[in-house]
Amino acid sequence: xxxxxxxxxxxxxxxxxxxxxxxxxxxxxxxxxxxxxxxxxxxxxxxxxxxxxxxxxxxxxxxxxxxxxxxxxxxxxxxxxxxxxxxxxxxxxxxxxxxxxxxxxxxxxxxxxxxxxxxxxxxxxxxxxxxxxxxxxxxxxxxxxxxxxxxxxxxxxxxxxxxxxxxxxxxxxxxxxxxxxxxxxxxxxxxxxxxxxxxxxxxxxxxxxxxxxxxxxxxxxxxxxxxxxxxxxxx
Amino acid sequence: xxxxxxxxxxxxxxxxxxxxxxxxxxxxxxxxxxxxxxxxxxxxxxxxxxxxxxxxxxxxxxxxxxxxxxxxxxxxxxxxxxxxxxxxxxxxxxxxxxxxxxxxxxxxxxxxxxxxxxxxxxxxxxxxxxxxxxxxxxxxxxxxxxxxxxxxxxxxxxxxxxxxxxxxxxxxxxxxxxxxxxxxxxxxxxxxxxxxxxxxxxxxxxxxxxxxxxxxxxxxxxxxxxxxxxxxxxxxxxxxxxxxxxxxxxxxxxxxxxxxxxxxxxxxxxxxxxxxxxxxxxxxxxxxxxxxxxxxxxxxxxxxxxxxxxxxxxxxxxxxxxxxxxxxxxxxxxxxxxxxxxxxxxxxxxxxxxxxxxxxxxxxxxxxxxxxxxxxxxxxxxxxxxxxxxxxxxxxxxxxxxxxxxxxxxxxxxxxxxxxxxxxxxxxxxxxxxxxxxxxxxxxxxxxxxxxxxxxxxxxxxxxxx
Numbered sequence: 001x002x003x004x005x006x007x008x009x010x011x012x013x014x015x016x017x018x019x020x021x022x023x024x025x026x027x028x029x030x031x032x033x034x035x036x037x038x039x040x041x042x043x044x045x046x047x048x049x050x051x052x053x054x055x056x057x058x059x060x061x062x063x064x065x066x067x068x069x070x071x072x073x074x075x076x077x078x079x080x081x082x083x084x085x086x087x088x089x090x091x092x093x094x095x096x097x098x099x100x101x102x103x104x105x106x107x108x109x110x111x112x113x114x115x116x117x118x119x120x121x122x123x124x125x126x127x128x129x130x131x132x133x134x135x136x137x138x139x140x141x142x143x144x145x146x147x148x149x150x151x152x153x154x155x156x157x158x159x160x161x162x163x164x165x166x167x168x169x170x171x172x173x174x175x176x177x178x179x180x181x182x183x184x185x186x187x188x189x190x191x192x193x194x195x196x197x198x199x200x201x202x203x204x205x206x207x208x209x210x211x212x213x214x215x216x217x218x219x220x221x222x223x224x225x226x227x228x229x230x231x232x233x234x235x
Numbered sequence: 236x237x238x239x240x241x242x243x244x245x246x247x248x249x250x251x252x253x254x255x256x257x258x259x260x261x262x263x264x265x266x267x268x269x270x271x272x273x274x275x276x277x278x279x280x281x282x283x284x285x286x287x288x289x290x291x292x293x294x295x296x297x298x299x300x301x302x303x304x305x306x307x308x309x310x311x312x313x314x315x316x317x318x319x320x321x322x323x324x325x326x327x328x329x330x331x332x333x334x335x336x337x338x339x340x341x342x343x344x345x346x347x348x349x350x351x352x353x354x355x356x357x358x359x360x361x362x363x364x365x366x367x368x369x370x371x372x373x374x375x376x377x378x379x380x381x382x383x384x385x386x387x388x389x390x391x392x393x394x395x396x397x398x399x400x401x402x403x404x405x406x407x408x409x410x411x412x413x414x415x416x417x418x419x420x421x422x423x424x425x426x427x428x429x430x431x432x433x434x435x436x437x438x439x440x441x442x443x444x445x446x447x448x449x450x451x452x453x454x455x456x457x458x459x460x461x462x463x464x465x466x467x468x469x470x471x472x473x474x475x476x477x478x479x480x481x482x483x484x485x486x487x488x489x490x491x492x493x494x495x496x497x498x499x500x501x502x503x504x505x506x507x508x509x510x511x512x513x514x515x516x517x518x519x520x521x522x523x524x525x526x527x528x529x530x531x532x533x534x535x536x537x538x539x540x541x542x543x544x545x546x547x548x549x550x551x552x553x554x555x556x557x558x559x560x561x562x563x564x565x566x567x568x569x570x571x572x573x574x575x576x577x578x579x580x581x582x583x584x585x586x587x588x589x590x591x592x593x594x595x596x597x598x599x600x601x602x603x604x605x606x607x608x609x610x611x612x613x614x615x616x617x618x619x620x621x622x623x624x625x626x627x628x629x630x631x632x633x634x635x636x637x638x639x640x641x642x643x644x645x646x647x648x649x650x651x652x653x654x655x656x657x658x659x660x661x662x663x664x665x666x667x668x669x670x671x672x673x674x675x676x677x678x679x680x681x682x683x684x685x686x687x688x689x690x691x692x693x694x695x696x697x698x699x700x701x
Contacts, residue, residue, distance in 0.1 A: 041291025041623055050620035067618070076468055082380040083362050084372060100372075102362055103285065103355015104380055105295035109613055110467040114293045114621035118355065120286030142284040143355025212617050215468050 003159075003169075004092040005150050006192040006220035007179070008202035009066055013186035016049050016064035023181030024068075027151060029137045031123035044117040046148040047178050066187065068178065069094060069115045069148035070211060070219030077107035077116060085145070091155065092192075092220065096147055103143040112212050113219075116147045150189070151176035171197040192220060244661055248654045249409060251504050258503070259651065266644035273637020276630045277352060285355050287630045294613040294625035299353035302635050304605040305488070306346030307387070307460050308481070312489030313339030314394045315453040316521075318446040327517055329664040330509045330656045334500060335493050336398040337655070341645040342492070343391045345638045350383065352634060379462045386459040390452050397445045400438065403428050404659040457485040464608065470547040471540060471612045480532040487525035487571075488601035491594035494518050496646065498591045500655055509656055512587055519590045522597070523579035530572045550615040550622075559624070560611045563603050570600030 024030065024047050033042045047068035054061040075094045078086045085101035088094060108116040122142045125133070133139070136153040140146050158174040171190050179187040190199035199222075202208065207224040280287050290297040313335035320328035351360045363384045365373050374381045407428035410421035428434060461481035464472040494515060501510040537556075540548050555564045575593040578584045610625050649655070
């Protein structure tokens with residue numbers, strides 16, 4: 001049975017604590033580039049928490065929106081890659097083959113969500129972070145594009161175990177690092193092909209919508225919110 | 236053939252190959268130094284990583300891609316213009332074609348380097364070649380970058396042939412007038428040219444075929460460069476007008492480069508007898524046409540975006556129209572339209588100096604146009620949270636300067652080793668030779684009404700003659 005991994009992001013639950021960002025960095029060996037490079041736009045966060053402010057002080061409301069790779073069915077990043085480094089894998093994930101990437105950065109330009117990140121230099125970690133690297137995740141070298149994988153290493157491991165024990169994957173037993181770290185369970189991960197899974201039910205919720213849905217990329221992440229979300233004025 | 240006329244032409248045009256002034260060495264040395272600095276900067280970038288350039292999240296394409304589009308645009312000077320002029324048999328093209336075709340080849344060579352320079356891992360650029368390999372992976376033919384690869388290679392091959400074919404008789408001429416190693420080298424390059432009727436016929440038909448074949452290739456190249464942008468759903472990139480808009484801009488900047496190159500050659504090689512004010516006047520008219528066409532395209536693009544009022548596109552629109560990029564935008568409008576239009580529309584200012592000033596304006600304006608297409612759009616994509624900015628770093632600026640010096644270097648060397656004006660074509664254009672173009676021109680001249688052909692006493696009514 002083919003899986004189709006998706007996520008629901010409950011904006012009514014998100015507190016903007018950024019635990020997901022930290023967990024993602026730890027799980028996926030994402031380099032910390034330092035303050036200087038971060039100021040020059042080289043920070044890499046496969047998941048980020050966007051903050052939008054409404055109203056004037058002291059009557060200010062802040063809205064948070066975690067944005068990660070939307071794992072689009074019709075992904076604009078994949079078609080433009082000249083070497084097939086960006087491609088759709090059998091589970092519907094927008095996979096990135098680091099060894100195949102030559103660094104044209106076209107995928108990052110084509111991505112409307114700006115969730116692809118580039119290794120401008122070889123990765124470095126300040127001590128003692130270099131001691132906590134995840135052995136299941138490869139390190140990316142300079143000149144290579146990288147992005148959220150939905151923790152594909154966890155998916156592979158869980159599928160292997162389930163296959164060895166000859167049982168299907170249980171909904172909720174498998175979580176990417178961001179969903180696992182979320183204290184308010186605002187991020188719900190699962191198989192969209194399983195109609196009984198939580199994420200499949202939530203993706204049909206009346207509170208649900210897709211980010212930049214009109215662009216037609218068909219993202220697999222559903223954003224849930226009760227309050228009407230006004231896209232801030234673009235200019 | 237009229238010996239008294241053709242002998243001094245050949246002498247004049249071959250002289251630069253045998254006499255070298257100190258200025259030649261000075262120019263070559265200066266240009267080579269800058270090129271070496273650029274090579275060092277590229278080495279520095281490869282060693283430390285592409286991060287030494289200014290590109291960043293979310294503006295992943297910067298100066299390198301701007302220069303790529305700019306140089307590919309310049310390359311439309313030659314082949315396209317000279318092919319059109321050949322096909323319509325414009326007699327005045329003769330001293331212009333080779334200068335133009337050489338620009339094409341060199342600008343393409345320079346432009347084609349930028350997609351490699353800008354790669355994160357340039358040592359793997361060969362993965363764009365469709366070659367059989369153990370991985371059994373081909374390039375992704377859905378990617379506009381793969382289209383670019385084929386388009387540029389086709390155009391480069393075609394342009395080199397188009398430049399080389401009419402050089403063969405001139406190489407033979409140089410061979411016959413030289414001794415020693417020059418005789419050997421030019422003899423090899425002349426491919427055994429003896430000037431027989433059969434050879435001339437073959438050359439003429441080959442030139443006709445190339446001139447027809449190169450036109451669609453040239454148009455397709457810059458259309459595909461435009462597709463690099465218009466295929467992506469990025470605000471103000473995703474536009475159907477980009478293909479023709481880029482082609483028009485490319486020809487526009489190409490003519491400007493050609494006028495500057497011709498003016499420099501005219502002074503440095505003493506070609507005042509061959510590159511006449513007439514040539515600059517005609518090219519100036521052509522540039523005026525492209526100037527108006529360019530303004531029309533910008534107007535059409537801007538008006539439709541503004542009228543459509545799509546929020547993400549309007550963000551880019553206002554950023555260029557009156558935001559952070561507005562100074563560049565209005566400089567572009569002045570350099571690309573106001574200055575060239577005022578100078579070129581007036582026959583009294585359409586002199587050599589006027590054309591050169593207008594051309595410098597156009598080169599600056601067209602460079603800014605490419606910058607304004609690439610950077611503000613990437614800096615203002617759909618999600619306002621991820622907006623950003625871009626500023627170039629020294630590495631990018633040095634490499635850019637090196638490409639301009641590279642053009643000077645290649646052009647100086649070319650004009651040193653090859654007669655920069657096609658000698659045989661010039662001879663063929665002499666009025667003594669009754670080729671179809673001269674015949675047409677002669678018959679056109681004969682139909683002009685003047686007092687000599689219609690003297691007043693021949694019965695014409697008064698006032699009918701000029």
